[in-house]
Amino acid sequence: MIAMLKEIILDFQDVELETGVPRRVKVTPVAGKATVCIGVRRCGKSTFMFQFIKRLLESGVPKQNILYLNFFDDRLHGLQHYGLGAVLEAYFSLYPAKKNTEKVYCFFDEIQVVNGWESFVDRLMRMEKCEVFITGSSAQMLSREIATQMRGRALSWEMFPFSFREFLDSKGIDGSGPFSTKQRLMVQKAFEEYWDSGGFPEVVGLARSLRIMIHQEYFNAVLFRDLVERHDISHPRAVADLAHRLVDNTSSLYSVNSLTGYLKSLGHNAPKSAVSDYLEWFEDAYFLFTVRIFDCSLARTNANPKKIYCVDHSLVSSVSSGILVNSGHLLENLVFTALRRVTPDIFYFKSKGGREVDFIAQFQGRRLLVQVCESLSDRQTRGREVSALSDAMTELSLSSGIIVTRNEEERIQLESGSIDVVPVWRFLLNLQEQESGE
Incomplete structure (x- = not known):
């Protein structure tokens, strides 16, 4: 495992970074705290990390002082057995002179997939001369674990797919205004493209057929990696059917009772408590969001129907049946x-x-x-x-x-x-x- 980790660390230090479009997310590292970026998978968190790394390299930080690992890499699956301590052992065996003498910048993508990551990062912050950056696609797991295990040694920021302003940035269009007639027409034309493609960086500029395929791939990845695998769900078909039902009803009201009844009509034996859990996990993955009624009474807020929204309007078009979703909903x-x-x-x-x-x-x-x-x-x-x-x-x-x-x-x-x-x-x-x- 140590040899494999060394190879992965060195391979990254030699690679040319794809830094993409600078994001308009104000993330400010604070000394003594891990910087945590949370958001739906494929929204650009890794690229955002690479932008940080590039700025460090341009400021004079040696590439040997950069430690980057993506824990979705299949080669790191064995870390569950060896423990995260192997990461430090591998790095400092490559660069023993740096231990406790030079600052090491640690970038960990999707670290929440490895059990015990919280205490490992906590130890890095306390015992080593390290600055730590973390990404994750689980709001609940990261926020809960940061609060309970890291004792105030982390600050979290959210990331979403491209906003319209970021989409304009990707097209080289100034969206700051005020606009001349020509500029306004350019912005309006770009909006029509944003309306079609949505904000996921990978699909910008792709043909509609490819965009639909990639959106559907995202949908399935969220379902099976962020819900079924992460929460060890024994009836994945029920989760998939619920997700499709919710996407088909984007911008519409729902109740847990109606959703439970719908799953029952399909032959799923999912109790109300399970449906409530699924809804919470969808939101945890930054995929589907629940909006409640505005009321000073928490009881009335919880009792009233809720509305459902998706992280990206174009993904809805790519995944939904199209029977219930219209352009007003989008x-x-x-x-x-x-x-x-x-x-x-x-x-x-x-x-x-x-x-x-x-x-x-x-x-x-x-x-x-x-x-x-x-x-x-x-x-x-x-x-x-x-x-x-x-x-x-x-x-x-x-x-x-x-x-x-x-x-x-x-x-x-x-x-x-x-x-x-x-x-x-x-x-x-x-x-x-x-x-x-x-």
């Missing part, structure tokens, strides 16, 4: 993922009169009301969407709201305040500017 899902990059505190709102607003998001000490509607050209639709927002603004004592559309833009003045109608491409760019303080 638009709402896209708005959700944009909000989720900014904050996890997202709810839907129902007024006292029963009118629903798609999102109320809480971040930077304020509340943002967002309604999603493809078009307000129909008078009845316009009245319904505006009335729902107006009710929510009044009940929550807010003076503004937003309606996100595909292409329309205006300001609506009401007694309760103002509603900005904005095209989705502009909403995505404005939201990221607000979050980053640009």
